[in-house]
Amino acid sequence: MQSRILRPTLAIYTAAFLLFLYGPMIVLAILSFQSSDGGPQFPIRDWSIYWYQHLLGLTETSRVSQLPVGDSLLRSILLAFMTTVVSTILGVMSAEAFRTKFKGSGPAFYLIILGMMVPGVLVGLGMALLSNTLGIGRAWWGTSFVLHVVYTYPFAFLVMLAIFNRFDRSVEEASLSLGVSPAQTFRRVTFPIIFPGVLSAMLFSFTLSYDEFSRTLFTIGSQLTLPLAIYGTFSVEIYPNIFAFGVLTTLFSFTLLVIYGLLMKRFTAKAARFKGQEEN
Amino acid sequence: MLHDLELISVGKTYPDGTVAVSDFDLKVEKGEFVAFLGPSGCGKSTTLRMIAGFEDITNGEVMMMGHNMTHVPPEKRPTSMIFQNYALFPHMNVRENVAFGLDVKGMPKAERDRKVDRILDMFNLDPVANRKADKLSGGQRQRIALARGLVVEPEILLLDEPLGALDANLRRIIQNELKLLQRELGITFIFVTHAQSEALGLSDRVVVMSNGVVEQISPPQQLYRRPQTPFVADFIGSNTLIEGKPLGAGAPGFGRLDSPVGRIEGVGQGNETLAVIPAEAFRIVPQNTDGEITLSGTLIERKLVGAVGHLNVRLADAREISVEVSADRPEVRALALGASVTLGVDPNSVTLVHA
Ligand SMILES: Nc1ncnc2c1ncn2[C@@H]1O[C@H](COP(=O)(O)OP(=O)(O)OP(=O)(O)O)[C@@H](O)[C@H]1O
Ligand SMILES: [Mg+2]
Numbered sequence: 147m148q149s150r151i152l153r154p155t156l157a158i159y160t161a162a163f164l165l166f167l168y169g170p171m172i173v174l175a176i177l178s179f180q181s182s183d184g185g186p187q188f189p190i191r192d193w194s195i196y197w198y199q200h201l202l203g204l205t206e207t208s209r210v211s212q213l214p215v216g217d218s219l220l221r222s223i224l225l226a227f228m229t230t231v232v233s234t235i236l237g238v239m240s241a242e243a244f245r246t247k248f249k250g251s252g253p254a255f256y257l258i259i260l261g262m263m264v265p266g267v268l269v270g271l272g273m274a275l276l277s278n279t280l281g282i283g284r285a286w287w288g289t290s291f292v293l294h295v296v297y298t299y300p301f302a303f304l305v306m307l308a309i310f311n312r313f314d315r316s317v318e319e320a321s322l323s324l325g326v327s328p329a330q331t332f333r334r335v336t337f338p339i340i341f342p343g344v345l346s347a348m349l350f351s352f353t354l355s356y357d358e359f360s361r362t363l364f365t366i367g368s369q370l371t372l373p374l375a376i377y378g379t380f381s382v383e384i385y386p387n388i389f390a391f392g393v394l395t396t397l398f399s400f401t402l403l404v405i406y407g408l409l410m411k412r413f414t415a416k417a418a419r420f421k422g423q424e425e426n
Numbered sequence: 427m428l429h430d431l432e433l434i435s436v437g438k439t440y441p442d443g444t445v446a447v448s449d450f451d452l453k454v455e456k457g458e459f460v461a462f463l464g465p466s467g468c469g470k471s472t473t474l475r476m477i478a479g480f481e482d483i484t485n486g487e488v489m490m491m492g493h494n495m496t497h498v499p500p501e502k503r504p505t506s507m508i509f510q511n512y513a514l515f516p517h518m519n520v521r522e523n524v525a526f527g528l529d530v531k532g533m534p535k536a537e538r539d540r541k542v543d544r545i546l547d548m549f550n551l552d553p554v555a556n557r558k559a560d561k562l563s564g565g566q567r568q569r570i571a572l573a574r575g576l577v578v579e580p581e582i583l584l585l586d587e588p589l590g591a592l593d594a595n596l597r598r599i600i601q602n603e604l605k606l607l608q609r610e611l612g613i614t615f616i617f618v619t620h621a622q623s624e625a626l627g628l629s630d631r632v633v634v635m636s637n638g639v640v641e642q643i644s645p646p647q648q649l650y651r652r653p654q655t656p657f658v659a660d661f662i663g664s665n666t667l668i669e670g671k672p673l674g675a676g677a678p679g680f681g682r683l684d685s686p687v688g689r690i691e692g693v694g695q696g697n698e699t700l701a702v703i704p705a706e707a708f709r710i711v712p713q714n715t716d717g718e719i720t721l722s723g724t725l726i727e728r729k730l731v732g733a734v735g736h737l738n739v740r741l742a743d744a745r746e747i748s749v750e751v752s753a754d755r756p757e758v759r760a761l762a763l764g765a766s767v768t769l770g771v772d773p774n775s776v777t778l779v780h781a
Contacts, residue, residue, distance in 0.1 A: 247441075314511070314513065316509045316511060316513040317513045317514075317515060317516075319478075319480055319500070319507065319509070319513065320507065320509060320513040320514075320515075320571075320574075320575075321515075321526070322479075322480075322499075322500040322501045323478055323479075323480075323500050323501070323503075323505060323506050323507040323575070323584075324501075324506060324526060324527030324530075324574065324575070324578050325501050325502075325527055325530075325531065325578055326501055326526070326527065326530045327501055328499075328501070330530050331501075334526075334530065335515055338517045339515075339516060339517060
C-alpha cells in the first residue's frame with residue numbers, strides 16, 4: 147500500500163537530485179565545445195575544441211586573454227598535497243590517542259571538531275587580523291596552509307576515529323605478546339589494517355583543500371590558489387574557456403577518485419584472495 | 427626455589443573504580459598447567475592480562491623466574507598470549523602469521539624457516555600455509571594462534587578461553603592436543619575458562635575465583651573431595667550444603683555439626699558451620715545404620731539415566747536435596763514415589779567448611 151506512493155515519490159526525488167547534481171556539469175561540458183566566436187551560452191554556433199586550445203595557450207593571438215590558471219593550479223595542488231600529508235598524519239595520530247580515554251578527552255574532541263564547524267569567513271578574517279597584528283606576511287604556504295590544516299584535519303580525524311572504533315585491539319596485543327615493540331606493532335600490524343581508512347582521510351583532505359575558498363580568500367596574499375584565480379576572472383567577462391577548464395578539473399577529480407577506488411579494491415582484493423581457493 | 431610465575435597479593439582496580447581482583451596470591455612451578463576457573467566477571471581475564479602486561483597492576487607484584495615483572499611492558503615479558511577470538515593478523519597468510527614474531531626479531535631466514543616449518547608441521551598447518559588466516563575454520567585458526575604463540579618459545583603460555591568459540595567436538599579434540607602439547611614442551615600454561623570440565627580435565631591445579639578473590643587453589647580431585655569454601659562447594663560438582671551449629675571435634679580429624687536434619691559428622695576441626703556432601707556420596711540404607719550419617723525423608727522424584735539414579739528427596743525440614751545412587755541396586759528399583767527413604771553417608775566423604 148505504502149510503497150505505491152512512496153516508491154514513485156522516492157524515484158522522482160532521486161531523479162531530480164541527480165539532475166541538479168549533474169545538470170550544471172553537463173551544461174558546462176557542452177558549452178565548453180563552443181566555437182571561437184561563440185559566447186558562454188546557448189546556442190552552440192559550431193562544435194570545436196578551440197577553448198581547450200586557448201586554455202593551453204595553443205591558439206593564435208585572441209581577443210580573450212588566456213586564463214591565468216597555470217601557476218595557481220600548481221600552487222593549489224601543492225597546497226592540497228601538503229595539507230593532505232599533515233592532516234592525515236595528525237588525524238591518524240590523534241585518533242590513535244583517542245582510543246583510550248584520557249583526562250580532558252571530551253573537550254579536546256570538541257576543540258578539534260570546531261575546526262570544521264566554524265564559518266570559513268570568520269576563521270579567514272580572524273587569521274588575517276592575527277597575522278597583521280603579529281606582522282606575519284600572508285602566503286598560501288603559510289597562513290592559508292595553516293587554515294587548510296585546521297579545516298581538513300577534523301575530517302581526517304573523524305574518519306580515523308570511525309576506523310579505530312571497529313578495530314580489534316587484541317590483534318595489537320597479540321603482536322606485543324610475541325615480543326614485538328609498540329612501534330613495530332603499529333608499522334606492521336595496525337597500519338596495514340587501518341590503511342583503507344588512511345586512504346579515505348587523504349582523499350577527504352585533498353579535495354577539501356583543493357577547492358577551499360573562504361578561508362583562503364582572506365589569508366592568501368598575492369599568489370592565488372586556483373579557486374581564487376578563477377573567481378578573479380569573473381570580474382571581467384566570462385568566456386567558454388572557463389568551462390573548458392571546469393571540464394578538465396572535473397576529469398582530474400575523477401582521476402583521483404579512480405586511483406582511490408583502485409587502491410581500495412587492490413587492498414580488499416588482497417584480503418579476499420584466498421577465499422576463492424577455498425570455495426573451489 | 428625459583429618459581430616460574432609468582433603473584434604476590436596482586437590487585438586491580440579499574441579507573442572507573444571497579445575492583446576486579448584483590449589479594450591474588452599464586453606460585454606456579456615450571457611446566458605446571460594451571461587453570462583459572464570462575465563465573466563470568468570474577469576477574470579471570472583481568473588477572474591473566476596483568477600477567478601478560480596488558481593491564482597495569484594496581485597492587486602487589488608479579489615475578490617471573492625470580493625477576494620482578496610488575497612494571498615490565500608486555501613485549502619484554504617471557505609470556506605469550508592466546509586470545510579467545512584468536513586475534514590473527516588479517517592481512518597476513520598463515521605462514522606470515524606464524525613467522526611474524528621471529529621475523530620482527532630479525533632471526534636469520536634459514537633458522538626462522540626451519541622453526542616455522544617445524545611448528546606448521548606439528549599443528550598440521552602446512553596444507554594451508556599460504557592461505558589467508560581469516561578464511562579458515564575455527565579449529566584451524568585456533569591452531570594458527572597456538573603455533574604463532576609457541577614459535578617464539580615463551581616460558582609461560584597464557585590462554586584466555588581459547589576453546590570458547592569451538593563446537594563441543596572440536597573442543598574435546600583440541601583439549602587433548604593441548605594437554606599432550608603442554609607435556610611435550612614442558613612450558614607453563616595458565617588457562618582461563620569458565621567451563622568446569624575443561625579446567626578439571628586439563629590442569630594440574632585449579633584456581634577457583636569469585637568476585638575478584640581466590641576461593642581455593644587445589645588439584646582437580648581435591649576440589650571435588652575437599653572444597654574449602656561454600657562458594658567452591660556450590661560451584662564444583664553437585665553438592666548438598668547443610669548448615670548447623672558446631673559441636674566440636676569428634677574422632678581425630680573429624681568435626682561434628684548439629685543440623686536441622688540431624689547430627690552430621692565430617693572431615694574438619696569441629697568449629698565449622700556448614701557440611702558439604704557430594705551427591706554421589708549418598709546411599710540408600712536401612713534406618714539407623716551404624717557408622718554412617720543418616721538422613722531420612724520422602725522420595726519426590728526419580729530419574730534413572732543409565733547406571734545412575736537421580737533422586738530428589740525431601741528431608742524432615744522440607745528442604746529438597748538431589749542425590750545420585752547406583753541405579754541397578756534392588757533397594758533403588760523398589761523405591762516408589764512418596765515412599766520414605768533413609769540416606770546414609772560415610773563421614774569420610776563429608777567436608778565441613780566455614781559458612
Ligand atoms: N576496562 C574495564 N574497565 C572497568 N571495568 C572492567 C574493565 N574490564 C573488566 N572490568 C570489570 O572487571 C571485572 C572482571 O572482569 P574480567 O573480564 O576479568 O572477568 P572474567 O572473569 O574474565 O569474565 P568472563 O568469564 O566473562 O570473561 C568485571 O566486573 C568487569 O565488569
Ligand atoms: Mg574473560
